Amino acid sequence: MRTFRTVTALAAAALLLTGCAQAERGPDKDGVVHLRFQSLAWQKESVDINRQLVKEWNAAHPKVQVEYVQGSWDSVHDQLLTSFEGGEAPDIIHDASDDLADFSYGGYLADLTKLLPARLKADIPQQSWDTTTFDKKVYGVPFLQEPRVLMANEKLLKTSGVRVPTPEQPWTWEEFRQVAKKLTTDMGKGKYGVAWPLKEPVSATLNLGLSAGGELFHQGDDGKTTIRFTDADEVVPGTVHDQVNTDGSASAATLGMGGSDTLPGFFGGKYAMVPLGFSYRQQISQQAPEGFPWTVLPAPAGKDGLTQGVSPQTLSVAEDSPFKKEAVEFIDFFLAPENMARLAKGDWMLPTGKEALKDPSLHTPKDGWATGTALAAHLRSAPAQSVRGYPEWKDKVATPAYQEFYSGAIDAAELRQRLEKEGNLVLARYQR
Amino acid sequence: MSLTSGPMRTSRPARAGQYLALLAYLVFLAFPFLWLISTAFKSPRELGDLHPTWIPKDPSLDNFRQAFDEQPLLEAAGNSLIAALAAALIAVVIATPMAFVMARHRSRLTTAATGWVVVSQAFPFVLVIIPLFLILKNLHLINSLPGLIMVYVVWSLPFALWMLVGYVRAVPRELEEAAAVDGASRLRTLVSVTAPLLMPGLVATALFAFITAWNEFFFALVLLKSPEKQTLPVVLTHFIGAEGAADLGPLAAAAFLATLPSLVIFAIIQKRITGGMLAGAVKS
Numbered sequence: 001m002r003t004f005r006t007v008t009a010l011a012a013a014a015l016l017l018t019g020c021a022q023a024e025r026g027p028d029k030d031g032v033v034h035l036r037f038q039s040l041a042w043q044k045e046s047v048d049i050n051r052q053l054v055k056e057w058n059a060a061h062p063k064v065q066v067e068y069v070q071g072s073w074d075s076v077h078d079q080l081l082t083s084f085e086g087g088e089a090p091d092i093i094h095d096a097s098d099d100l101a102d103f104s105y106g107g108y109l110a111d112l113t114k115l116l117p118a119r120l121k122a123d124i125p126q127q128s129w130d131t132t133t134f135d136k137k138v139y140g141v142p143f144l145q146e147p148r149v150l151m152a153n154e155k156l157l158k159t160s161g162v163r164v165p166t167p168e169q170p171w172t173w174e175e176f177r178q179v180a181k182k183l184t185t186d187m188g189k190g191k192y193g194v195a196w197p198l199k200e201p202v203s204a205t206l207n208l209g210l211s212a213g214g215e216l217f218h219q220g221d222d223g224k225t226t227i228r229f230t231d232a233d234e235v236v237p238g239t240v241h242d243q244v245n246t247d248g249s250a251s252a253a254t255l256g257m258g259g260s261d262t263l264p265g266f267f268g269g270k271y272a273m274v275p276l277g278f279s280y281r282q283q284i285s286q287q288a289p290e291g292f293p294w295t296v297l298p299a300p301a302g303k304d305g306l307t308q309g310v311s312p313q314t315l316s317v318a319e320d321s322p323f324k325k326e327a328v329e330f331i332d333f334f335l336a337p338e339n340m341a342r343l344a345k346g347d348w349m350l351p352t353g354k355e356a357l358k359d360p361s362l363h364t365p366k367d368g369w370a371t372g373t374a375l376a377a378h379l380r381s382a383p384a385q386s387v388r389g390y391p392e393w394k395d396k397v398a399t400p401a402y403q404e405f406y407s408g409a410i411d412a413a414e415l416r417q418r419l420e421k422e423g424n425l426v427l428a429r430y431q432r
Numbered sequence: 433m434s435l436t437s438g439p440m441r442t443s444r445p446a447r448a449g450q451y452l453a454l455l456a457y458l459v460f461l462a463f464p465f466l467w468l469i470s471t472a473f474k475s476p477r478e479l480g481d482l483h484p485t486w487i488p489k490d491p492s493l494d495n496f497r498q499a500f501d502e503q504p505l506l507e508a509a510g511n512s513l514i515a516a517l518a519a520a521l522i523a524v525v526i527a528t529p530m531a532f533v534m535a536r537h538r539s540r541l542t543t544a545a546t547g548w549v550v551v552s553q554a555f556p557f558v559l560v561i562i563p564l565f566l567i568l569k570n571l572h573l574i575n576s577l578p579g580l581i582m583v584y585v586v587w588s589l590p591f592a593l594w595m596l597v598g599y600v601r602a603v604p605r606e607l608e609e610a611a612a613v614d615g616a617s618r619l620r621t622l623v624s625v626t627a628p629l630l631m632p633g634l635v636a637t638a639l640f641a642f643i644t645a646w647n648e649f650f651f652a653l654v655l656l657k658s659p660e661k662q663t664l665p666v667v668l669t670h671f672i673g674a675e676g677a678a679d680l681g682p683l684a685a686a687a688f689l690a691t692l693p694s695l696v697i698f699a700i701i702q703k704r705i706t707g708g709m710l711a712g713a714v715k716s
Contacts, residue, residue: 036657042673044502068659072669075653078558082654086565088574096674200675258676268482277675287480 140314212302296368389430599633
């Protein structure tokens with residue numbers, strides 16, 4: 001038995017050790033380089049455009065052939081992590097900037113700083129590059145992004161006689177609160193001026209909080225990050241809390257819902273406004289009853305105007321890929337202005353590229369495109385996406401704390417205490 | 433209540449209560465599936481209705497058309513079927529003689545093996561996936577159905593073994609002793625005497641291994657790279673987007689189709705399974 005165990009253990013160890021020594025990939029016998037591109041596009045229009053662009057590239061570049069592989073947003077982190085560890089990651093990786101920090105710190109992604117062509121560098125604004133830059137190295141090309149906007153029932157707004165905001169003259173947070181109150185009164189019992197779908201409250205709260213100057217995460221001179229919940233950080237969560245618990249102008253039932261879950265209530269006239277990501281317009285256009293009068297309004301502004309945090313979709317290159325140069329060439333082609341505009345329209349999002357943003361079809365009032373495009377210049381890197389320990393803080397501390405605060409179970413003082421005290425303990429573990 | 437001897441009789445109200453509880457349980461179990469069917473036949477507009485109905489107002493097959501149009505569902509179902517059938521067959525073939533030994537020859541080794549089987553169920557996927565990935569990569573079994581089948585067999589084997597041990601113990605030992613007296617070898621005894629009596633248990637175990645493999649998602653996601661090799665659960669996630677957004681109609685249509693093979697197989701061999709469960713549960 002002992003001999004059997006020893007042999008088994010040795011066999012397993014040998015398998016693992018030899019597994020680590022992987023053969024270097026190279027071009028095939030005809031000198032053709034094969035790249036694998038894992039895309040997370042999932043809506044038909046978007047998948048079609050992705051496939052079409054790959055087809056166009058392959059036709060124009062017979063020596064560098066790209067294989068299109070469809071991944072899934074639902075499981076991309078675990079799937080990529082395993083693939084990286086096993087040395088089998090795709091060469092070109094579609095993901096979101098808030099997922100890149102762990103991978104870049106882990107050494108799984110290639111530093112693109114010196115590989116990026118000047119055109120692409122110049123086309124994408126610095127605030128977008130900031131979302132994929134960690135330790136002064138660029139680990140992904142941000143290409144699609146979406147602000148949070150207010151989907152509104154135009155008819156209810158008109159009936160109520162409230163001022164309709166524009167990107168040039170948005171509501172303040174206080175004005176938004178008053179408007180929601182008035183709408184609730186005018187709409188009658190069982191109906192609400194606003195429905196906040198806050199199943200995942202942290203990113204929505206922090207991203208919108210930038211408008212009021214809330215930063216929450218502060219970096220000290222020693223380079224270490226600590227959490228400080230200031231008055232500016234309280235503006236957005238305080239507004240939501242008061243709408244639900246004081247004014248009764250926001251539905252408490254939707255606090256635990258995802259965005260899609262609130263749409264039937266929105267279509268049925270139960271809610272006049274729903275704060276949602278810009279791409280939800282596609283679902284609305286598909287599902288709204290014939291002639292439903294919906295419109296897109298900018299989110300309220302604070303002392304920092306319409307500023308919002310975003311985590312753009314990104315394209316990265318695996319560190320293990322032997323074809324980094326070719327992979328970046330493909331990314332450059334894929335994100336040429338006209339292609340980026342096509343991708344943006346397919347996903348109902350905004351392109352990060354300045355040239356793509358000039359596409360006339362992104363400036364039409366139809367389906368709220370013009371409102372979203374006007375917000376592009378105000379979008380910044382989502383707070384804390386590069387802070388180590390952020391995912392744990394989000395899951396273990398911030399999510400339950402914000403949920404309890406919004407439902408009225410705890411007050412602002414306790415929210416502050418939990419976010420700061422428990423949160424800093426979590427961050428400290430990652431910054432030793 | 434009667435005090436005379438004989439089988440206990442349940443009063444009418446109690447019996448009615450039992451049926452009511454059973455009905456409630458059935459509704460509870462069937463609700464998600466019925467809702468799935470209803471959703472699969474609804475248009476996007478109807479899915480956005482504030483007051484949804486069980487029966488679609490304007491039933492259509494558009495979601496099914498769209499699902500087949502957008503994703504290679506048939507190809508994926510074929511891959512799932514191959515993986516699940518092979519895993520079930522191999523697991524049963526390996527587990528049967530093992531169960532025979534563990535049930536009939538009690539020793540410290542069989543006690544330890546039983547303990548190990550139970551403990552092995554406690555390991556989460558994420559703990560084993562990276563070492564497993566490296567081993568399979570070394571064996572050139574990444575991105576191949578045989579590699580996935582091997583994983584499924586290993587994954588379902590402990591529980592299959594545990595199930596079968598119970599069934600083997602329920603077969604009277606005297607029958608095997610009689611075969612031995614007649615000169616049958618152990619293998620002959622297992623094949624000609626024990627196995628036929630074990631048939632319900634074998635079917636139940638095979639079904640367990642089949643459904644486990646048919647529904648499995650994470651290993652298939654990580655181990656299969658090429659789109660043409662992906663299994664049904666992986667392809668279903670392609671209808672789901674970021675932050676929980678989903679193409680609900682086609683997703684429901686595809687998910688409904690994905691449940692059909694399990695339902696059909698279950699319906700066909702239901703009687704055998706019921707018999708098998710009883711055989712495994714009652715000590716002679």
